[in-house]
Amino acid sequence: MNTATPPTPRSVTATAPGKINVQLSVGAHRPDGYHALTTVFLAVALHDTVTATLAATGRTTVTVIGTDAQRVPTDATNLAARAAQLLREHHGTDAGVALHITKRIPVAGGMAGGSADAAATLLACNALWNTRATPAQLHALATELGSDVPFALLGQAALGRGRGEILTDLPVTGPLHWVLAVAHGELATPAAYAEHDRLHTLRPADAHPSPQPPADPALLAALKTGDATALGAALVNDLQPAALSLHPALAATLHTGRTAGALGSIVSGSGPTCAFLAADAHTAKSVARALATSKAVRRVRTVSGPAPGAHITTR
Numbered sequence: 090m091n092t093a094t095p096p097t098p099r100s101v102t103a104t105a106p107g108k109i110n111v112q113l114s115v116g117a118h119r120p121d122g123y124h125a126l127t128t129v130f131l132a133v134a135l136h137d138t139v140t141a142t143l144a145a146t147g148r149t150t151v152t153v154i155g156t157d158a159q160r161v162p163t164d165a166t167n168l169a170a171r172a173a174q175l176l177r178e179h180h181g182t183d184a185g186v187a188l189h190i191t192k193r194i195p196v197a198g199g200m201a202g203g204s205a206d207a208a209a210t211l212l213a214c215n216a217l218w219n220t221r222a223t224p225a226q227l228h229a230l231a232t233e234l235g236s237d238v239p240f241a242l243l244g245q246a247a248l249g250r251g252r253g254e255i256l257t258d259l260p261v262t263g264p265l266h267w268v269l270a271v272a273h274g275e276l277a278t279p280a281a282y283a284e285h286d287r288l289h290t291l292r293p294a295d296a297h298p299s300p301q302p303p304a305d306p307a308l309l310a311a312l313k314t315g316d317a318t319a320l321g322a323a324l325v326n327d328l329q330p331a332a333l334s335l336h337p338a339l340a341a342t343l344h345t346g347r348t349a350g351a352l353g354s355i356v357s358g359s360g361p362t363c364a365f366l367a368a369d370a371h372t373a374k375s376v377a378r379a380l381a382t383s384k385a386v387r388r389v390r391t392v393s394g395p396a397p398g399a400h401i402t403t404r
């Protein structure tokens with residue numbers, strides 16, 4: 090029997106999916122400044138990849154290629170670099186790493202691309218440095234990095250509570266066929282929440298949102314059985330009015346997709362990407378063609394969901 094320790098890899102590549110929030114219900118402000126959220130995440134087959142390569146002690150470098158690469162920071166603020174640093178601190182290593190990110194998930198599009206890169210980096214560096222963090226430890230580090238990072242590790246579909254990081258797996262039947270319309274410009278998540286709060290103070294009836302909104306049973310049932318018609322009708326995003334207020338052109342985009350045959354439409358997360366659910370792959374293609382003619386749309390993608398969470402592809 091060969092008992093030798095396997096050779097340490099020089100390079101590890103991991104991939105992680107983008108997400109659509111098929112339900113995003115925003116509750117009350119919490120004492121820590123976050124909003125209480127109830128959200129239903131669905132991971133979709135649009136992945137970023139991160140290759141982590143051994144580098145000089147203590148050093149982290151970031152290079153980025155692919156979709157919108159020029160809009161991604163390459164300094165210590167990159168969420169992937171922060172993930173590597175956090176793993177280092179928690180596991181007492183000063184190992185170096187060169188992170189090479191290939192972006193496919195739209196940047197600042199409400200699909201948690203930065204969070205996907207952080208999740209992929211945690212897995213890749215854990216294998217590269219042999220730090221042996223357990224899945225529970227990786228989940229805890231992911232939670233420290235951001236509300237959407239734990240779901241990028243998990244993938245498939247999940248109910249998110251708290252600020253989105255307390256996850257419960259959800260049964261889901263796929264494939265569900267989606268069309269993504271990437272809008273011009275970006276929408277920072279804090280700006281979307283600030284606008285959401287501003288709109289709510291204008292409507293006193295909404296001034297006392299529930300501490301933790303409920304998940305919609307009809308939406309959960311539709312996800313479980315893969316009933317695209319019922320899911321399309323149940324899509325809900327409490328941040329959508331804020332996104333439309335800040336990006337009025339999104340209203341026309343949502344209308345275009347619905348007119349072209351989508352079963353449901355929604356602004357993804359804090360926006361400005363819009364997501365359209367189609368009955369099948371063929372309808373998704375015609376919805377995509379209609380959206381591609383809109384001047385308000387920068388790029389169109391068809392994707393399916395659910396998709397697996399972050400995983401290592403090469404070492």
Ligand code: ATP
Nearest residue numbers: 161167168196197198199200201202203204206278
């Ligand atoms: P959020 O998770 O806040 O909803 P998002 O999904 O809308 O964000 P991201 O693509 O994650 O959007 O990027 C948000 C911002 O984070 C970008 O404008 C960018 O400056 C910064 N950022 C840091 N690291 C990354 C990364 N690895 N990929 C993309 N953006 C990053």
